[in-house]
Amino acid sequence: MLNQAAQFETLNPAELINCIIGLNQKIQGLETNYKNLRFEHEVLQEKYDLLIYKRFAGSAEKLLADEKQLRLFNTEESVAEPAQEHTGNGIETIASYKRKKNPGCGRKAIDPKIPRREKTLDIAETEKTCACGSDLTKIGEETNEKLHIEPPVIYVEKTIRPKYACRHCEGTGDETAPAVRIAPVEPAIIPRGIASASLLSTVIIQKFEDHLPFYRQERQFQRIMVRISRQDMSNWQQQAYEKLKPLFVLLITALKSGPVMQMDETVVQVMGETVINDHGAAEKRPDTAESRMWLARGGPPGKTVVLYQYRQTRSAEHAKEILAGYSGYLQTDGYIGYDSALKDNEQIIHVGCLAHARRKIFEAAKVSARAVTAKEGIRYIKELYIIESQLREKYRHGEKDSAKQAAQKRKQFVTERREQTVPVFNGFKNWLTALKDEVPPKTLLGEAVGYCLNQWDKLIRYIESYYLTPDTNAAERDIRPFVVGRKNWLFAQSPAGADSSCGMYTLIQTAKQNGYNPFLYLKALFEKAPHASSTEDWEKLLPWNIFNS
DSSP states (O other): OHHHHHHHHTSOHHHHHHHHHHHHHHHHHHHHHHHHHHHHHHHHHHHHHHHHHHHHSOOSOOOOTTOOSOOSSOTTSOOOOOOEEEOTTSOEEEOOOOOOOOTTOSOOOOOTTSOOOOOOOOOOGGGGBOTTSOBOOOOOOOOOOOOOOOOOOOOOOOOOOOEEOOTTTTTTTOTTSOSSEEOOOOOOSSTTSSOOHHHHHHHHHHHHTSOOOHHHHHHHHHHTTOOOOHHHHHHHHHHHHHHTHHHHHHHHHHHTTSSEEEEEEEEEEBSSOEEEOTTSOEEEOOTTSEEEEEEEEEOSTTOOEEEEEEESSOOHHHHHHHHTTOOEEEEOOSOHHHHHHTTTOOSEEEEOOHHHHHHHHHHHHHHOTTHHHHHHHHHHHHHHHHHHHHHHHHTOOOTTOOHHHHHHHHHHHHHHHHHHHHHHHHHHHHHHHHHHTTSOTTSHHHHHHHHHHHTHHHHGGGGGOTTOOSSOHHHHHHHHHHHHHHHHHOSBSSHHHHHHHHHHHHHHHHHHHTTOOHHHHHHHHHHHGGGOOSHHHHHTTSTTTGGGO
């Protein structure tokens, strides 16, 4: 330090000024680096806390209104203490509260539609005489119910077709008729196989509705002395899909005939895929590569269609392919591929998803240092959902409403929803705009604000139509069975298997969305499909028609 001080003594004033300027620049550079490091630390800390929260905390997007819930990662917030009352005699009285009884608690009654088999436990005849000599009189009874389950009833249907021939002329009397006459074989969904419509329906439902892979079903059948290999079940699935292709064409047509379509997609792993390389030759795609399962939900009111389609990539071309020939509203998340698919398309109006915006703000509210600020944004979105729920209940269509009354209710709903939501959206927009320059864009709250502002025109567009909702939750609910099943069967053995799996999911989820038991629908479909030969025949097999034909 003394040597440095001596060096400064030898400098003239101009050189000292230059040294001071240089030192100030170094200090400013260090301060800038320090701020950048603090910012990077904040961003990384938020990402770490969010990963821990998703791993160990509940997934429900709930924030208690009274703020009494202790947040996991922000220890600065205080926990509200129960109110206490101090009396003059030194006794503290703690305020009491009433606990709301959970209606879901306790044993639920067994469905009265289930058949009953009565069993009477009576006392012996010798005990029905009193000590005084009089006969006892029945004054009542006590009952209790136990639920019994028996293994499935399996039987073999043996079809006998008698053969007839003429012993006198051996068929020479009529050369145009066969010499041996026999009834034709009944058409079946799986020709020359042991799979009946009920067995095939059971296998398909257990895999795609109950998430039971074929290898587990194989073991299950072995326990009841039935030998069906997983390869047989896989072949049946593929044959059924090929037979039902005309029905899928009609479902796609119905999907595009409604006023609104929602789309989503998720990951699926498929073995044995091939791709075209730069030289135009086909080569094997790695089995670890991620493919995509696309979902589209739409259809006219009362005839919902849920379509699943397998594709190798997340390219916008696949979305464009699904949307070909459609005109109306398309509601999606913020994936940019949908924007590319709709470029220069004037027939489709793009609508955003308010739930995705809420999710991003909610994540910031859970782990960000700006949690209090983030909760203000959640309150705006919560108010929009309250308005939606109240108006849906107010203008619910009744069974006795005429077409004119229903149309009038829809019109009133749209008008009143616009009147109530526009002020809330204006406040929300002002809040977002004010935060845009205050919050670093790479933080969780900054990303949420940027997402909302970038998607703003799409987010508010749902108020234009009665058939639009604030979010794509319906499509996400439809994609969840696929995601749950994927955790069990892990991957598809081939592209053909992935296509047929999407077909089975389409049939099951479409039946469920239209209020039908998927097993009963598949059983009826597999019984009637072999007899279908025209478009009119296949139209009768759509979920909303099959039980009326």
